[in-house]
Amino acid sequence: MIRDIAIILAAGESRRMDQVKALLPAGRGHTFVSQLAERCRKAGLVPLVVTGAHAREIKAAHPTLWQVVNRQWRKGQLSSVLTGLRASALARRVVIQPVDAPDVSVATLKKLRKAKAPAAAAAYRGELGHPVSVDGETARALLKTRAKTLEAALALLEVAAVPVTDRAVLENLNDPKALKARRK
DSSP, X not given: OOOEEXXXXXXSOOTTTTSOGGGSEEETTEEHHHHHHHHHHHTTOEEEEEEOXXXXXXXXXXXXXXXXXXXXXXXXXXXXXXXXXXXXXXOSEEEEEETTOTTOOHHHHHHHHTOOSSEEEEEETTEEEEEEEEXXXXXXXXXXXXXXXXXXXXHTSOOEEEEESOGGGGOOOOSHHHHHHHHO
């Protein structure tokens, strides 16, 4: 049994960014996805990248990362989460992290990995953000959800806030303006 997994969501089309978000430079020779994968490993998580629209490009750039392709990526983020959950069905804990928040710290990822609540989310100054963490039982229950979005699926759960000092949990680098602000 794989104990703790991080699902890195990288299936979207990146329309607003106009380039593949997962492959954007994150600094120190990393792309967004490789930086997150490394931080997940340091936090004791096995990274699993869910790709979709740009699966070939991401696989070519990072052939050693564990990747699964969400062929239904057009259905939205929840479809990618479900693809990742199916691939990690035996996990004890699953941390779900979008690729467009690449600066989440190792300390934050560790806190979410060690969360005791069935469902938890990082909270910076009381505001919930990413990552979200679920135990194995909750992950398997999510596979049966009839919700249409990740937000709706999480609304069905009692999500505990895990206070962190990491402002990056509120990050959402979806367009060039947000990316430019990050680099300042």
